[in-house]
Amino acid sequence: MRCCLVLIMLSVQGSSSRVNKRVVTTREVKRNSSGAADLVHDLTRETKPGLVPCPFLAALFDEGLIKPDEDGTWSKDDCYKAIDTIVKPTDSPTLPLLKATIPTVFFGPSLPLVSDTTEMRIPFNEWKESNLHKYHTGIRLPKVIGGGDPLNWKGPCGTTLNGPDCGEPGVHPETFDKLVELSDRLSKKGDDEKWTAEDAVSLCDTAKKTLYAPDDSDNDDAYYKPGGLLFGKADVCATLYGTAVEVFDKQPCNGLKKQDWKNFLVDATFPECYDLKSYF
Secondary structure: OOOOOOOOOEEEOOOOOOOOOOOOOOOOOOOOHHHHHHHHHHHOOOOOOOOOHHHHHHHHHHHHHHHHHHHOEEHEEEEEHHHHHHHHHHHOOOHHHHHHHHHHHHHHHOOOOOOOOOOOOEEEEOOOOHHHEEOOOEEEEOOOOOOOOOOOOOOOOOEEOOOOOOOOOOOOOHHHHHHHHHHOOHHHHOOOOEEEEHHHHHHHHHHHHHHHHOOOOHHHHHHHHOOEEOOOOOOHHHHHHHHHHHOOOOOOOOOOOOOHHHHHHHHHHOOOOOOOOOOO
């Protein structure tokens, strides 16, 4: 969008069955399915929250709106409804473009007589390297399919970033704090001041300067590696953070303060002022 909506992967045919058609959320779980149990274990705040790098998607999951199947997968229709729920109330002219591109990137195109991806289901909390946009803030590190550390999340550990869980998949409030500290804009902003689009995007700019290797770097091992999702020269991180500001600048929120942003980006918690209009 991201949103933030940067979203998910793995071409997997999902089961058509349901467990009593109950909602799989962090609040109520049918644990007779290992897929659902693993999914909730990965997403609950008590364990490793935020393996979904988009806070909008994680927040919609926590609200019980995105309803993964018992095997932990979600559908292309879920993706369309997530985009509508977040972007439609803003009256953004980018909505048709987002709906045309984002689901196709992750689920693939539907071509008559060739490929029908409308019924495809893919893991909600695992991401392909090719589906991760070029630059990330590092606040929410996803589980990348294939194992290992292909995007070198542990690269900045011990230099730019520190902490016992540095580089591990999940959420990193310490990274949010570090980016605010290093941001030329946010380091001068009071806790009670609301963030502008430029303020929010500065998280992306600061991450790009500190967590990704400069062009003349001789030591790429100390930095994140860029993701594989590219849209020309567009900075998807900046675009998505700008969209988040657009969402929360509407009434009744009229913008968010630092703690509201941290709650949203780290805990995937919508601000109390946010009027969530579901299209699910």
